[in-house]
Amino acid sequence: MRFPACLATLLFAAGAASADIGQVIANHARPGYAAFVEAGRALDEAARADCAPAGLVAPFHAAQDAWMRVAHLRIGPSEDRGRALSIAFWPDPKESGRRTTAGLIAAENPVVHDPAAFTRISVAARGFPALERLIFADPPPSGDPAYLCDLTRALTGDLVLQAQALDEAWIGDFARLLTGAGQPGNQTYLSAAEARQALFTLLVAGLEMDADQRLGRPLGTIDRPRPEQAEARASHRSRRNLAVSLAGLRELMLALTAGHRVPHSSAALDRAIALAGAAGAPDMSDLATPEGWQRADTLRREIKAARAVIMAEIPPLLGVDLGFNATDGD
Incomplete structure (x- = not known):
């Protein structure tokens, strides 16, 4: 896997003192998030081609596999705006995600047509758990098939947006914070x-x-x-x-x-x-x-x-x- 020149420069500038930090970025976070973006896009493309659940099972599993390899990186951009929770809100002991999803379907809430507005709905009704309720539910959720399709596509599109934001942060700003630990102006990591x-x-x-x-x-x-x-x-x-x-x-x-x-x-x-x-x-x-x-x-x-x-x-x-x-x- 090839990395952007700016990332290579950033890691070189970090020096030997933070080589292990650079290894985490270059050999774990970056390839992990890049794989998550790729798998998320494949899931989104499959949903836009045909949102019938049967055709989404394999890309769903591939995308969740990619996420699980980096889900533990609950730091910086993952915590910003609740991104990790919006990707996988679990545990959900009060089943708030199920109730919110049911409310969206019952009302045929038009928020599914506005990607920016969709990021403001409850994190419990986004990400893999919400997609799981649409793809794997037995019996399937009741509701207008066209709306269920729109909701599925809103969820897969939102997943791609979150994956891209995480990927970009680990290339740029957050990677610089980690590798620049102890440098003047770095108030997040003092050493x-x-x-x-x-x-x-x-x-x-x-x-x-x-x-x-x-x-x-x-x-x-x-x-x-x-x-x-x-x-x-x-x-x-x-x-x-x-x-x-x-x-x-x-x-x-x-x-x-x-x-x-x-x-x-x-x-x-x-x-x-x-x-x-x-x-x-x-x-x-x-x-x-x-x-x-x-x-x-x-x-x-x-x-x-x-x-x-x-x-x-x-x-x-x-x-x-x-x-x-x-x-x-x-």
């Missing part, structure tokens, strides 16, 4: 160590999200499992989301520790990834059985173990402080 810590926080927080939310919510307890609370259950990709998320976190870890050996962290995370890819119900419905619950709980414990190993092995290499709450973000 390269501070920028590294922000990126390391994303790694740890991503593992917490996978263990405590993507697995913890549907796991519940062995006496009261809650498989119906799994992410992306209607599209049968609950387990797939988890596996792709872990793979993306591994990419982030290797980019952030480029030039260092992290054998214990790599081995621990690889064990979790292997377990995540093992046989199991795609929608985590097998959590309702004792055997399925135990398998998933073992995976949760492996992810938590990987997090503990990473917290022990990597911070001394990066010169970052352990005294922070990973869920705080930037």
Whole structure:
């Protein structure tokens, strides 16, 4: 994959002191967001050619795979204007997304014809969860077919806009903030160590999200499992989301520790990834059985173990402080 000349210049100017930061940008964030833009456009083009759900299944999965590889980059442009939430609002325990979507369809709200206005509707009614309700719902949503088509296209178009905004930020302004950490005028990152810590926080927080939310919510307890609370259950990709998320976190870890050996962290995370890819119900419905619950709980414990190993092995290499709450973000 070729990168713009301005990005190469930016990374060169960053110097050796922030080489690991440059690696995250060049080898993880940039290719990840570029792939997300490409997959989002393919989904949008498919919807504009024919918005029938059957033809959108494959491009939907490809686009969500691309997003899951970078979904953990909850920093800077991802947090700006709620972009990450507008792409994947989950968990949604009050089902506000479902209610808002139903309201749009019932009223045949013309907001679907105005891309700028559409960005101002509730984030719960945008992104992949909203598309999932239109493409995979069984039974399909009731409403005028023409309006359902317009809503689908509004959602895919909005997804492309958000993907492009993220991609552009990681080429330009936000990339300069990270690689220019400690330089005069940079009030966001006062040192390269501070920028590294922000990126390391994303790694740890991503593992917490996978263990405590993507697995913890549907796991519940062995006496009261809650498989119906799994992410992306209607599209049968609950387990797939988890596996792709872990793979993306591994990419982030290797980019952030480029030039260092992290054998214990790599081995621990690889064990979790292997377990995540093992046989199991795609929608985590097998959590309702004792055997399925135990398998998933073992995976949760492996992810938590990987997090503990990473917290022990990597911070001394990066010169970052352990005294922070990973869920705080930037």
